[in-house]
Amino acid sequence: MTSKKSDALHQIETYFDQGRFQSELARLVSFQTESQTGEAMPAMVSYLNDGIAPRLAAIGFDCTTCDNPQAHGGPIMVAVREERPDLPTVLIYGHGDVVHGQAGQWDNEMDPYTLRETDDRYFGRGVADNKGQHLINIAALEAVLAVRGAMGFNVKILMEMSEEIGSTGLAEFCAQNREMLAADVLIASDGPRVVADTPTLFLGSRGVVNFDLKVTLRDGANHSGNWGGLLRDPAMVLAQALASITDADGQILIPEWRPDSLTDEVKADLAAIPVEGDGIDPSWNEAGLSTAEKVFGWNSFAVLALDHGEPEAPQNAIAGSARATCQLRFVVGTDEADILPALRRHLDAGGFASVEIECVEGVAPATRSNADNPWVQAVAASLEDVMGKKPHILPNLAGWIPNHCFSEVLGMPTVWIPHSYKGCSQHAPNEHVLKDICRDALRGMVGVFWDIGGRSGLTRRDRRKSATEI
Structure with missing residues (x-):
């Protein structure tokens, strides 16, 4: 490790130890940027123009805040610092919007928009998702x-300021501004580490599609004594249709929903990934797969909600309709355009033509960069050099992020370095980050950025290549 690199590491350690990270995070948390309410547009604009742009301008960035292509989407800021045209270009992403603050539900009467330090943690809405994470990268x-x-x-x-509402308009913005956003790699931070004390890299995300299955047989309900045994029960039809999608252990039975991408190479990458947690059932989902393969390398089907009758006050009546809200999380190797058509064919073949399929939201695509990409290997080596541990490298996050905007729309390899952990209460009351992870991540990102500036092997790629070629 060079002395200059050690100087940069010392500087970032001092920045954290003297409380500057805490005070700067507190200021960012104070912006009430709830994109889900539809009422926080002034705060979202202020977050970019007053919270982020001045500090970037101070280190030579040209900052532009742009309107979202979609009317109900939040603003998007692009900041550019170019040293020489022949040098590699790194694109960094973050989102400043947050979910509902859920004021009144936090422990010890904590205000979600006032940073609270308690022992080894910082509490506040957005500290993990995503204000703390992009603050670490900027610092x-x-x-x-x-x-x-x-x-x-x-x-x-x-x-961006619309991630918590599905990154509204982001793909369109990227498509409209390919030249402005052109880069050799995306390096960004979101989500949790696999294990709190070990760095993680992930190279994409599982896709997701939410849909309703509905059975509507008649208007209103009918007395179960007078009509029981004569009227078809929509809940029973729906239950049997749902049961046909998987077996009793959750193994998917629709052939088109079974991916072809869990190769020996991916299995080898996942072999070292620990997946732990209370309540994990080793017999659930695809037989013969490890827990890591199930959550990072395979598809999962879930029923999120059921609606039939009056659950809070059951009546002696056969309801006329039933509905289930369902979800498929899927990996690369699943034909996303055929997910719902395949379900339609499956239901029809099983005698469930009366079951309607209604897509709740559009299909969010699955993405994955190659683990042998030079950028992935370089970032992993830098993290190991500073932290003394090999990072866990995941082919994709189990959840979803707007990675397709970068890997597919902009056509670049993507490397995500999360700075949180699975117990952070993200999207819930008591959201927090661990102070040790923040300090560790600051050191790790200094190492990554320092090494990128000193590596001759990381040259500009041919940006005419497609994402699948990189």
Whole structure:
């Protein structure tokens, strides 16, 4: 480790230990940027223009806040710092919007928009998702620049304010601004580490589609004594249709929903990934797969909600309709365009033509970069050098992020470095980050950015290539 690199690491350690990270995070948390309410547009604009842009401008970024292509989407900021056209360009992503604050539901009467330090944690809405994570990356860039006097690479930062409502307009924005956003790699942070004390890389995300299955046989309900045994029960029809999608252990029975991408290479990558948690049932889902293969390398079907009759006050009546809200999480190797058509064919073949399929939202695609990409290997080596541990490398996150905007629309390899952990209460009361992870992540990102600026092997790629070629 060079002395200059150690100087940058010392600088970022001092930044954290003297409380600057805490105070800066507190300011970002104070912006009440709830995109789900539809009422926080002024706060979202202020977050970008007053919370983020001034500090980026201070280190040489040109910042532009743009309107979202979709009328109900939040603003999008693009910040560019170019040192030389022949240097590699890194695109960094973050989102400043948050979910509902859920005020009044936090422990000890905590205000979700006032940062609270308690022992080893910082509490506040957005500290994990995603304000704390992109603050770590920005602070790491500042530390490298302060010590080296230059990055040694070009940097573009894209900050959106609509991630919590499905990244509304982001794909369209990226498609409209390909040249402005052109880069050699995306390096971004969101989501949790696999294990709190070990760095994680993930290279994409599982896709997701939510849909309703509905059985409507008649208007209203009919007395179960007068009509029982004469009227077809929509709940029983729906229950049997649902039961036909998997076996009794949750193994998917629709052939088109069974991916072909769990190769020996992916299995080898997942062999070292620990997946732990209370209540894990080793017999659930696909037989013969490890827990890591099930959650990162396979598809999963879930029934999210059921609606039939009056559950709170059951009546002696046969309802006229029933509905289930369902979800398929899927990996690369699943034909996303055929997910719902395949379900339609399956239901019809099973005698369930009366079951309607209604897509609740559009299909969010699955994505995955190649683990042998030079950028992935370089980032992993940098993290190991600073942290002394090999990072866990996942082919994709189990959940969904808007990775397709970068891997597919912009056509670049994607490397995600999460700075949180699975117990952070993300999207719930008491959202928090662990102080040790924050300090560790600041050091790790300084190492990554320092090494990118000093590696001759990370040259500009041919941006005419498609995402599948990189």
